Amino acid sequence: MVTQLVGCALFPHPPIMxxxxxxxxxxxxxxxxxxxxxxxxxxLERNPQTIVVMTPHGPAFRDAVGVNVSPVLKxxxxxxxxxxxxxxxxxxxxxxxxxxxxxxxxxVSLLPLxxxxxxxxxxSLQLDHGAVIPLSYxxxxxxxxxxxxxxxxxxSYPEMYACGKAVQxxxxxxxxxxxxxxxxxxSHRLKPGAPAGYDPAGEQFDSKVVExxxxxxxxxxxxxxxxxxxxxxxxxxxxxxxxxxxMDGLEPTSEILxxxxxFGVGYAVATFAVKKTRPKEGTM
Numbered sequence: 001m002v003t004q005l006v007g008c009a010l011f012p013h014p015p016i017m018x019x020x021x022x023x024x025x026x027x028x029x030x031x032x033x034x035x036x037x038x039x040x041x042x043x044l045e046r047n048p049q050t051i052v053v054m055t056p057h058g059p060a061f062r063d064a065v066g067v068n069v070s071p072v073l074k075x076x077x078x079x080x081x082x083x084x085x086x087x088x089x090x091x092x093x094x095x096x097x098x099x100x101x102x103x104x105x106x107x108v109s110l111l112p113l114x115x116x117x118x119x120x121x122x123x124s125l126q127l128d129h130g131a132v133i134p135l136s137y138x139x140x141x142x143x144x145x146x147x148x149x150x151x152x153x154x155x156s157y158p159e160m161y162a163c164g165k166a167v168q169x170x171x172x173x174x175x176x177x178x179x180x181x182x183x184x185x186x187s188h189r190l191k192p193g194a195p196a197g198y199d200p201a202g203e204q205f206d207s208k209v210v211e212x213x214x215x216x217x218x219x220x221x222x223x224x225x226x227x228x229x230x231x232x233x234x235x236x237x238x239x240x241x242x243x244x245x246x247m248d249g250l251e252p253t254s255e256i257l258x259x260x261x262x263f264g265v266g267y268a269v270a271t272f273a274v275k276k277t278r279p280k281e282g283t284m
Contacts, residue, residue, distance in 0.1 A: 003171075003172065003250060003274060003275070003276060003277065004171050004172055004174070004175060004176060004177055004178055005168060005171050005172075005178055005179075005180065005246065005247070005250065005274055006043075006046035006047070006048050006177045006178065006179055006274075007042060007043050007046045007048070007179050007271065007272065007273060007274065008179065008180045008181070008182075008243055008246060008247055008252070008271070008272040008274070009039045009042065009043055009134075009179070009180075009181050009182075009269075009270065009271050009272065010181075010182045010184070010213070010236070010239075010240065010243060010268060010269065010270040010271075010272075011036060011039065011133070011134035011137070011181055011182070011183050011184075011269060012032060012036075012183075012184070012185045012186075012236075012266075012267035012268060012269065013055075013057075013129060013130045013133040013134065013183050013184070013185065014029065014032075014133075014185065014263070014265065014267060015077055015080040015082070015129060015133065016028075016029060016263075017029050017032050017033050017036065017133065017267075018077070018082065018085055018133065018136060020077070020082040020084055020085045021077060021080050021081065021082045021085070028262040028263070029260065029262060029267065031258040031260050032258055032260055032267045032269060034258070035257035035258035035269035036134070036137045036269055037137060037140075037141070038257055038269075038271075039137070039257060039269050039270075039271050040134075040137040040138050040140070040141035040143075041141055042271045043138065043141075043143075043179045043181075043271075044138070044141045044142055044143055046177070046179065047177055048143075048145060048177050048178055048179035049092075049145045049146065049176045049177050049178065050092040050095055050145055050146045050147065050148060050176060050177075050178045050179075051089075051135070051138060051143065051145065051146075051147050051148070051178070051179050051180075051181060052095070052147075052148040052150065052167060052171075052178060052179070052180045052181065052246075053131045053134060053135060053147065053148070053149060053150065053180075053181045053183060054150045054151075054152055054180070054181070054182050054183065054239045054242045054243065055128055055130030055131045055149070055150070055151055055152065055183045055184075055239065056130055056151075056152045056183070056184055056235045056236065056238060056239055057128040057129060057130035057131075057151075057183075057235070058113075058128045058130065058131065058149065058150070058151025058152075059113055059118070059121070059123040059124075059125075059151050059153075060151060060152070060153045060154060061111055061153045061154070062153065062154045063109055063153075063154075063155070064109040064110060064111040064153055064155070065103075065108065065109065065110050065111070065150060065151065065152060065153050065155055065159075065160070065163050065242075066110075066111050066112075066113045066150065066151035066153060067096055067099060067100065067110060067111070067112055067113060067148065067149070067150050067151075068091065068113045068125060068148075068149040068150070068151075069091065069093070069096055069112045069113060069114050070091060070113075070114070070115075070125045071090065071091055071093070072088060072089070072090055072091065073088065073089050073090075073091055073127050073131075073147050073149050074086070074087070074088045074126060074127060075087055075126045075127025075128065075129075075131060075132040075135075076126075076132065077129060077132060077133075079129070080129065085132065085136060087127065087132055087135050087136055087139055089135070089145075089146060089147035090146050090147070091146060091147060091148065091149070092146035092147070092148055092174075092176070094174055094176075095146075095148055095170060095171070095174045095176065095178065096112075096148055098169075098170035098171075098173050098174050099148065099166060099167055099170040100112060101170070101173075102166040102167070102169040102170045102173070103163065103166040105166070105169070106162050106165060106166045106169075107162070108159060108162050108163045108166050109155065109159070110163065110166070113125060113151070127149060128151075130183040130184070131149055131183060133183070134181050134183050135147065138181075150242075152238040152239050152242065153238075154238075155238070157221075157222060157237070157238065157241045158222075158241075160238045160239075160241040160242045160245065161218075161241045161242070161244060161245035161248070162245060163242050163245060164180075164241070164242040164243060164244060164245020164246035164247070164248065165245045165246070165248050167180065167242075167245075167246050168245070168246045168247070168248060168250075171246075180243060180246045180247075181243075182236070182239035182240050182242060182243035183236075183239055184234070184235055184236020184237070184238075184239040184240060185234065185235050185236050185265050185266060185267060186202075186205065186206045186209055186210075186232070186234050186236055186261075186265070186266030186267070186268055187199075187201075187202030187203070187205050187206050187232040187233055187234050187261070187265070187266045188202070188232075188233040188234065188235070188264065188265045188266075189201070189202035189231070189232060189233045189264065190202045190203055190206070190261040190264045190265065190266060191261070191264040192264075193264060194263070194264025194265060195263075195264060195265060196233040197233075198264070199231045199232065199233065201227075201228050201231035201232050202231070202232045202233065202264075202266070204228065204232075205224070205228055205229065205231070205232035205234065206232070206259070206261070206266040206268075208220065208221075208224060208228075209221065209224075209236075209237070209240070209268070210256055210259050210268055213240070213254055213256060213268070213270055214254060214256050216252060216253070216254055218244050221237075221240070221241065221244070224237075234266075236268075243272070247272060247274055250274040250275055251274070251275045252272045252273065252274045252275075253272070253273050254270055254271070254272050255270060255271050255272075255273075256268065256269075256270050257269040257270060257271060
Protein backbone atom coordinates (compact mmCIF):
# COMPACT_ATOMS: atom_id res chain seq x y z
CA MET A 1 0.00 0.00 0.00
CA VAL A 2 1.27 3.49 -0.82
CA THR A 3 2.23 5.52 2.24
CA GLN A 4 1.07 9.10 2.72
CA LEU A 5 4.02 9.88 4.98
CA VAL A 6 6.25 11.57 2.43
CA GLY A 7 9.32 12.32 4.56
CA CYS A 8 10.67 13.13 8.00
CA ALA A 9 13.39 15.29 9.51
CA LEU A 10 15.19 16.09 12.75
CA PHE A 11 15.76 19.79 13.38
CA PRO A 12 17.60 21.44 16.27
CA HIS A 13 16.12 24.65 17.63
CA PRO A 14 18.72 27.12 18.92
CA PRO A 15 17.31 30.61 18.26
CA ILE A 16 20.80 31.69 17.24
CA MET A 17 20.42 29.69 14.02
CA UNK A 18 18.12 32.46 12.77
CA UNK A 19 19.89 35.63 11.63
CA UNK A 20 17.26 37.83 13.29
CA UNK A 21 18.47 36.46 16.64
CA UNK A 22 22.02 35.35 16.02
CA UNK A 23 23.28 38.14 13.79
CA UNK A 24 27.03 37.80 13.30
CA UNK A 25 27.09 34.85 15.71
CA UNK A 26 25.34 32.74 13.07
CA UNK A 27 28.78 32.07 11.63
CA UNK A 28 29.38 29.65 14.50
CA UNK A 29 26.46 27.46 13.39
CA UNK A 30 26.92 27.83 9.65
CA UNK A 31 26.80 24.07 9.06
CA UNK A 32 23.58 23.75 11.05
CA UNK A 33 21.93 26.62 9.17
CA UNK A 34 22.87 25.24 5.76
CA UNK A 35 21.71 21.76 6.78
CA UNK A 36 18.38 23.09 8.07
CA UNK A 37 17.81 24.87 4.77
CA UNK A 38 18.61 21.64 2.94
CA UNK A 39 16.25 19.64 5.17
CA UNK A 40 13.45 22.12 4.52
CA UNK A 41 13.97 21.78 0.77
CA UNK A 42 14.02 17.97 1.14
CA UNK A 43 10.58 18.02 2.73
CA LEU A 44 9.09 20.63 0.38
CA GLU A 45 10.19 18.65 -2.66
CA ARG A 46 7.82 15.93 -1.46
CA ASN A 47 4.83 18.33 -1.50
CA PRO A 48 3.39 17.71 1.97
CA GLN A 49 -0.03 19.18 2.65
CA THR A 50 0.61 19.11 6.39
CA ILE A 51 3.62 19.22 8.70
CA VAL A 52 3.42 17.46 12.07
CA VAL A 53 5.96 18.90 14.49
CA MET A 54 6.83 17.32 17.83
CA THR A 55 8.57 19.71 20.23
CA PRO A 56 9.94 19.26 23.76
CA HIS A 57 9.19 22.87 24.70
CA GLY A 58 5.41 23.04 24.39
CA PRO A 59 3.02 22.45 27.32
CA ALA A 60 4.50 19.48 29.18
CA PHE A 61 2.54 16.85 31.10
CA ARG A 62 4.12 13.98 32.97
CA ASP A 63 1.54 11.44 31.85
CA ALA A 64 0.56 12.56 28.35
CA VAL A 65 1.64 13.91 25.00
CA GLY A 66 -0.15 17.13 24.09
CA VAL A 67 -1.74 18.00 20.75
CA ASN A 68 -2.76 21.60 20.12
CA VAL A 69 -6.35 21.81 18.85
CA SER A 70 -6.36 25.58 18.27
CA PRO A 71 -7.78 26.27 14.77
CA VAL A 72 -4.88 28.63 14.02
CA LEU A 73 -1.33 28.15 15.28
CA LYS A 74 0.78 31.27 15.82
CA UNK A 75 4.16 31.89 17.39
CA UNK A 76 7.13 34.23 17.37
CA UNK A 77 10.55 34.70 18.92
CA UNK A 78 9.80 37.84 20.95
CA UNK A 79 11.25 36.07 24.00
CA UNK A 80 14.58 36.12 22.18
CA UNK A 81 14.34 39.73 21.03
CA UNK A 82 13.08 38.92 17.55
CA UNK A 83 9.30 39.43 17.46
CA UNK A 84 9.60 39.86 13.70
CA UNK A 85 10.26 36.12 13.42
CA UNK A 86 6.63 35.07 13.37
CA UNK A 87 4.74 32.19 11.79
CA UNK A 88 1.06 31.37 11.49
CA UNK A 89 -0.53 28.19 10.13
CA UNK A 90 -3.96 26.63 10.06
CA UNK A 91 -4.32 23.43 12.08
CA UNK A 92 -5.22 20.28 10.15
CA UNK A 93 -8.17 19.40 12.38
CA UNK A 94 -9.02 16.24 10.44
CA UNK A 95 -5.55 14.86 11.05
CA UNK A 96 -5.68 15.93 14.72
CA UNK A 97 -8.91 14.03 15.24
CA UNK A 98 -7.45 10.97 13.57
CA UNK A 99 -4.33 11.19 15.75
CA UNK A 100 -6.56 11.29 18.84
CA UNK A 101 -8.51 8.28 17.56
CA UNK A 102 -5.43 6.23 16.71
CA UNK A 103 -3.74 7.12 19.99
CA UNK A 104 -6.70 5.74 21.88
CA UNK A 105 -6.59 2.60 19.76
CA UNK A 106 -2.93 2.05 20.62
CA UNK A 107 -3.30 3.02 24.28
CA VAL A 108 -1.21 6.18 23.98
CA SER A 109 -2.00 8.90 26.52
CA LEU A 110 -2.74 11.95 24.37
CA LEU A 111 -4.22 15.17 25.72
CA PRO A 112 -6.01 17.68 23.42
CA LEU A 113 -4.77 21.15 24.36
CA UNK A 114 -7.55 23.74 24.13
CA UNK A 115 -8.42 27.14 25.60
CA UNK A 116 -10.18 25.70 28.63
CA UNK A 117 -7.19 23.54 29.55
CA UNK A 118 -4.71 26.36 28.93
CA UNK A 119 -6.62 28.61 31.32
CA UNK A 120 -6.87 25.88 33.94
CA UNK A 121 -3.15 25.05 33.90
CA UNK A 122 -1.92 28.48 32.79
CA UNK A 123 0.04 27.52 29.71
CA SER A 124 0.20 29.18 26.32
CA LEU A 125 -1.25 27.74 23.14
CA GLN A 126 1.20 29.78 21.09
CA LEU A 127 3.79 27.87 19.10
CA ASP A 128 6.92 27.46 21.24
CA HIS A 129 10.40 28.18 19.90
CA GLY A 130 10.99 24.47 19.36
CA ALA A 131 8.22 24.61 16.76
CA VAL A 132 8.74 28.17 15.47
CA ILE A 133 12.35 27.64 14.43
CA PRO A 134 11.95 24.59 12.15
CA LEU A 135 8.64 25.95 10.82
CA SER A 136 10.40 29.21 9.96
CA TYR A 137 12.77 27.25 7.74
CA UNK A 138 9.83 25.45 6.14
CA UNK A 139 8.01 28.74 5.55
CA UNK A 140 11.10 30.32 3.96
CA UNK A 141 11.36 27.26 1.71
CA UNK A 142 7.80 27.89 0.51
CA UNK A 143 5.55 25.79 2.75
CA UNK A 144 2.04 27.24 3.06
CA UNK A 145 0.09 24.19 4.17
CA UNK A 146 -1.38 23.11 7.49
CA UNK A 147 0.38 22.13 10.72
CA UNK A 148 -0.18 19.83 13.68
CA UNK A 149 1.62 21.00 16.84
CA UNK A 150 2.47 18.31 19.40
CA UNK A 151 4.35 18.48 22.72
CA UNK A 152 6.34 15.53 24.02
CA UNK A 153 5.84 15.88 27.76
CA UNK A 154 7.44 13.14 29.86
CA UNK A 155 6.08 9.86 28.59
CA SER A 156 8.43 6.88 28.46
CA TYR A 157 10.43 6.22 25.32
CA PRO A 158 8.32 3.20 24.29
CA GLU A 159 5.19 5.34 24.70
CA MET A 160 6.71 8.09 22.55
CA TYR A 161 7.52 5.48 19.90
CA ALA A 162 3.92 4.23 20.08
CA CYS A 163 2.70 7.82 19.71
CA GLY A 164 4.66 8.03 16.48
CA LYS A 165 2.99 4.83 15.29
CA ALA A 166 -0.40 6.38 16.10
CA VAL A 167 0.49 9.39 13.95
CA GLN A 168 1.54 7.12 11.09
CA UNK A 169 -1.82 5.32 11.27
CA UNK A 170 -3.64 8.65 11.42
CA UNK A 171 -1.75 9.93 8.38
CA UNK A 172 -2.76 6.87 6.38
CA UNK A 173 -6.42 7.13 7.39
CA UNK A 174 -6.48 10.85 6.57
CA UNK A 175 -5.13 10.11 3.09
CA UNK A 176 -3.20 13.37 2.80
CA UNK A 177 0.50 13.85 2.18
CA UNK A 178 2.20 14.56 5.49
CA UNK A 179 5.77 15.20 6.67
CA UNK A 180 6.85 14.76 10.29
CA UNK A 181 9.46 16.83 12.12
CA UNK A 182 11.12 16.10 15.44
CA UNK A 183 12.49 19.26 17.02
CA UNK A 184 15.22 18.67 19.58
CA UNK A 185 18.76 19.40 20.64
CA UNK A 186 21.15 16.74 21.87
CA SER A 187 23.45 17.07 24.89
CA HIS A 188 23.58 20.46 26.62
CA ARG A 189 26.82 19.53 28.41
CA LEU A 190 29.44 19.13 25.70
CA LYS A 191 32.06 21.52 27.01
CA PRO A 192 32.93 23.74 29.98
CA GLY A 193 30.67 26.77 29.95
CA ALA A 194 27.81 24.89 28.31
CA PRO A 195 24.28 25.94 29.39
CA ALA A 196 23.84 22.92 31.67
CA GLY A 197 27.48 22.62 32.73
CA TYR A 198 30.03 20.13 31.45
CA ASP A 199 29.80 16.36 31.57
CA PRO A 200 31.99 14.03 29.48
CA ALA A 201 28.93 11.84 28.99
CA GLY A 202 27.52 14.49 26.68
CA GLU A 203 29.88 13.73 23.82
CA GLN A 204 29.38 9.99 24.27
CA PHE A 205 25.60 10.38 24.19
CA ASP A 206 25.62 12.53 21.06
CA SER A 207 27.94 10.12 19.28
CA LYS A 208 25.69 7.16 20.07
CA VAL A 209 22.51 8.98 18.98
CA VAL A 210 23.96 10.26 15.70
CA GLU A 211 25.41 6.84 14.91
CA UNK A 212 22.08 5.16 15.65
CA UNK A 213 20.19 7.57 13.43
CA UNK A 214 22.71 7.12 10.63
CA UNK A 215 22.27 3.34 10.70
CA UNK A 216 18.58 3.43 11.76
CA UNK A 217 19.44 1.27 14.75
CA UNK A 218 16.38 1.87 16.92
CA UNK A 219 17.30 -0.87 19.37
CA UNK A 220 20.56 0.81 20.33
CA UNK A 221 18.64 3.96 21.29
CA UNK A 222 16.30 1.95 23.49
CA UNK A 223 19.40 0.40 25.08
CA UNK A 224 20.93 3.73 26.11
CA UNK A 225 21.47 3.69 29.86
CA UNK A 226 19.37 5.97 32.02
CA UNK A 227 22.56 7.26 33.62
CA UNK A 228 24.05 8.28 30.26
CA UNK A 229 20.86 10.04 29.14
CA UNK A 230 20.52 11.87 32.44
CA UNK A 231 24.16 12.94 32.42
CA UNK A 232 23.92 14.24 28.85
CA UNK A 233 21.22 16.79 29.67
CA UNK A 234 19.38 16.44 26.36
CA UNK A 235 15.95 17.61 25.16
CA UNK A 236 15.60 15.74 21.87
CA UNK A 237 15.42 12.05 22.70
CA UNK A 238 11.65 11.81 23.19
CA UNK A 239 10.91 13.65 19.91
CA UNK A 240 13.42 11.34 18.20
CA UNK A 241 11.64 8.22 19.50
CA UNK A 242 8.37 9.72 18.29
CA UNK A 243 9.89 10.33 14.85
CA UNK A 244 11.19 6.78 14.63
CA UNK A 245 7.79 5.43 15.63
CA UNK A 246 6.17 7.45 12.86
CA MET A 247 8.40 5.59 10.38
CA ASP A 248 7.91 2.14 11.93
CA GLY A 249 7.77 -0.53 9.25
CA LEU A 250 8.46 1.89 6.38
CA GLU A 251 12.15 0.95 5.95
CA PRO A 252 13.44 4.53 6.20
CA THR A 253 16.84 5.61 4.99
CA SER A 254 18.55 8.45 6.79
CA GLU A 255 21.07 11.14 6.00
CA ILE A 256 22.85 13.08 8.72
CA LEU A 257 23.25 16.49 7.13
CA UNK A 258 25.23 18.06 9.95
CA UNK A 259 26.30 17.78 13.56
CA UNK A 260 28.09 20.42 15.59
CA UNK A 261 28.18 21.77 19.12
CA UNK A 262 30.04 25.10 19.17
CA PHE A 263 28.27 26.41 22.27
CA GLY A 264 28.29 23.18 24.24
CA VAL A 265 24.91 22.00 22.91
CA GLY A 266 24.69 19.30 20.24
CA TYR A 267 22.84 20.29 17.07
CA ALA A 268 22.00 17.51 14.61
CA VAL A 269 20.08 17.87 11.36
CA ALA A 270 18.90 14.72 9.61
CA THR A 271 16.46 13.74 6.89
CA PHE A 272 14.62 10.45 6.46
CA ALA A 273 13.19 9.07 3.24
CA VAL A 274 10.59 6.32 3.49
CA LYS A 275 9.58 3.65 1.02
CA LYS A 276 6.46 4.28 -1.05
CA THR A 277 4.82 1.21 0.47
CA ARG A 278 3.76 0.60 4.03
CA PRO A 279 3.18 -2.68 5.83
CA LYS A 280 -0.26 -4.21 5.94
CA GLU A 281 -2.28 -3.63 9.12
CA GLY A 282 -1.03 -5.85 11.92
CA THR A 283 2.60 -6.07 10.71
CA MET A 284 3.82 -2.85 12.28
